[in-house]
Amino acid sequence: MPLVEIIKEKCDLSYSCVRVCPVNAIEVKVNKDYARIIPERCIGCGSCTSVCPQDAIRFxxxxxxxxxxxxxxxxxxxxxxxxxxxxxxxxxxxxxxxxxxxxxxxxxxxxxxxxxxxxxxxxxxxxxxxxxxxxxxxxxxxxxxxxxxxxxxxxxxxxxxxxxxxxxxxxxxxxxxxxxxxxxxxxxxxxxxxxxxxxxxxxxxxxxxxxxxxxxxxxxxxxxxxxxxxxxxxxxxxxxxxxxxxxxxxxxxxxxxxxxxxxxxxxxxxxxxxxxxxxxxxxxxxxxxxxxxxxxxxxxxxxxxxxxxxxxxxxxxxxxxxxxxxxxxxxxxxxxxxxxxWDLDYSRTFKSDDQRIETPSEEKIQEVLKAIGKENGNPDLGCNACGYNSCRDFAIAVSKGLAKTEMCLTFTLRNRHEYIKSLRSTNEKLAQTQKALQDSEQVARKEKEAAQEASDIINNMLHKLNAGIVIIDKNLKIIQSNTSFIDILGEEAKAINEVIPQLVGADLKTLVPFNIYNLFNNVFSTNENILNRDIYIDERFLNLSIFVIRKDKIVGAVIRDMYSPEVRKEEVIKRVNDVIDKNLEMVQKIGFLLGEGASETEQMLNSIVELYKTFKKEE
Structure with a gap:
């Protein structure tokens, strides 16, 4: 152990020891939370041992x-x-x-x-x-x-x-x-x-x-x-x-x-x-x-x-x-x-052990003085609060790594005032931000309530539509569906709906025929919509439209049961009008166009006939 040392665990950097040391033998390094006595510079005066408020110095x-x-x-x-x-x-x-x-x-x-x-x-x-x-x-x-x-x-x-x-x-x-x-x-x-x-x-x-x-x-x-x-x-x-x-x-x-x-x-x-x-x-x-x-x-x-x-x-x-x-x-x-x-040898000799600090360049000294705000005035004077005789001596010590700028009282006080000012400004901005956030939260809350209300309305409308509606994710799992879609799928789907409301998360492959499942796959692959596709399944006549909602991620589908009375009357009128419009155009075309128009007309009329046959039976 050296003659005098500082117990770093007890040191609270009061700088009391630095101030009383006559030879500046105590260093305070940057990023260190304790002081250290430099044994080579210490002259053993012991001044530091009696001033430490934490009793952190021992000999x-x-x-x-x-x-x-x-x-x-x-x-x-x-x-x-x-x-x-x-x-x-x-x-x-x-x-x-x-x-x-x-x-x-x-x-x-x-x-x-x-x-x-x-x-x-x-x-x-x-x-x-x-x-x-x-x-x-x-x-x-x-x-x-x-x-x-x-x-x-x-x-x-x-x-x-x-x-x-x-x-x-x-x-x-x-x-x-x-x-x-x-x-x-x-x-x-x-x-x-x-x-x-x-x-x-x-x-x-x-x-x-x-x-x-x-x-x-x-x-x-x-x-x-x-x-x-x-x-x-x-x-x-x-x-x-x-x-x-x-x-x-x-x-x-x-x-x-x-x-x-x-x-x-x-x-x-x-x-x-x-x-x-x-x-x-x-x-x-x-x-x-x-x-x-x-x-x-x-x-x-x-x-x-x-x-x-x-x-x-x-x-x-x-x-x-x-x-x-x-x-x-x-x-x-x-x-x-x-x-x-008397005649014993009481003589002694002495040897130099020069521990004086080599003065750094004037440029470095001025750099430190500027950093602590002492570039103006007389640097050969000072308040001595740092433990050095002058601001210049302190700047030399900082340049040599024996001290740090925070030891300068005026520098620290100025930084504290600036920090308080900055903190006050930050608090004001924070208060403004907090108010804006509260206002934003209030607006967001209202928007959320409105969105929820709109969502509820849409969901109610969705479930009251006669057409079957289903929304599918990229894994071909059901995100949402309505009652008409479940009715179109049949009794098995209704039973599943009892356990899994609206079939959310159900695998589409297990619920629809393979040809319809492939249509959904095709839309995901091509990102192209399929509109008004007629499909016959087990004596059921369905009209299917599949469309992209979010590319590569979500598609939706509308499925209409063409035998449903509500759909049937509307569809008959629509398709007759389509036939009339189509044939008016065809009148102007001769040759093979006539054959093409006749064929298409025949197909449309056949579908109308089927609709009316079904309608008559029900009546």
Missing amino acids: LDSKEQTKILLKEKGKKVAVVAPSISGEFHDITDYRKFVQMFKQLGFDHVNEVSFGADIISLKYAELFNNFKGKYYISTACPVIVSYVQKFQPELIDNLVPLVSPMIATAKIVRKLYGNDTKVIYIGPCIENKNEATDYSGEGRIDAVLTFIELRELFNEFNIHESTLEFSEFDAPIGYKGSLFPISNGIIQASNISEDLLTGTVITAEGKSNMINATRQFYEEIKTIKKHFNLYYCEGCLMGPGTSRGGQKFIRRTRVTNYANKRLKNFDLKTWEKEIEKY
Whole structure:
């Protein structure tokens, strides 16, 4: 696990972490619904861990690693940062506090304040032996990380000394042996990264924050009320106890901070740290001071401390504890201890790890600025709601894929206003459409009712017609038929009609003679109508017309029973008139035309004779 990470399942993209990150080490990708910390760019300041409303950011937990170390053979030493007096105000006596460490399994408990004494004296030696070069302090690991990654041109100006944590580790191993397991307890999470840079005498086997230490005490049910007193192991610190306060390391070595004659400027906090390093680089020839820098407000308010702490209350607790310890302090013994450990190697080197973003082309920057509506005005200014110092910096981040345009507050608000306006317009159109639809439905309902009424009328008329009516689909299945058609088909069809009203769906082939069935087939095949075809079937004289209703899909037929009285009289008159009209034309034709006309006349007259014969019998 990296030093700090975002739990993507809990992230709701509030951008709180983006806004507080001093180096823009948090990216928000397009089409991603969570933010991600870029480990390479992170300086371990921990600012993001305390601002997330969803508690979605966590740092590397070292409790399990510590518990494993405490079970191993050999000596285990806790080296405790002096800011612990500002954190554990609920422990009434520091001697009980020492015993609580030993209950966890530590063999020795040493103060980092002695390591701070050594380093502060080394600072004094360096600053007092001025050779024209100004330095930036390296007691704060966040400052070191920031310079290495974002102002590597200042690496040579970093004080070439280890932090009090590493100095104490070297002292402890000198005292107890190189195999000693050293666990550091402090307020800073970047110490976890710092520890990975060291091996040998300066190595730190695990780093616990104060938060993690409290969790271990609770896990093992360790409380001061059940314990006896125990003292910190020697060597005991002197003014190094003031190290948690930003200028404590300076006062511990009596380096002058006099406004007129002093050689050091102390600055703390995110904005001061960034401005200080920038101005150190740009204006050191004017400033001509060493810089003592801390990212947090000293080490009192580190991300590894309990939330809700108050800086000046903690500061008071630290100074009260230091005063209490110094009342009966054995200065001579301390001086001997300083001399004893003075010659250990406390030097260190630094290497560049440049993480600055390469500036994209001006064309790409302007493209992003235009997209977010910031093409006009001064892009070097901004509201900082996105977490970047200016609109231009934000555009660069978007161009590099570290941010997305939705992070711009004004862009998002403008889009929201436009969306609301569009939504309002859409709602109005929807209301109009809805009314039109209702009107259309009302018209359609009336038309449907009218159509239904017309259909009912047509069906009633259809069933009252003397002629048989049938409508057939392309599969020669009956779609609709009337009563006259069923009567023409006979008793068998009437029986089927009792089960299947109007013979709907019945197969025509099973109901009509084969020759009539073939006529229907022929109409479907040719799409040509057959009109007034006379057919004799079982002493019945039928007149059949088949016509296309929908090409290749539906045909209809009208079948008349020529022996039916209603049909017969009408048909006699019609056919006599046809004969008269036909023969008037034939009079004008001579030759074979006469023979043709006579033959046709004979056929028509024969049919008339048949009709009248039937009529006479019935009368």
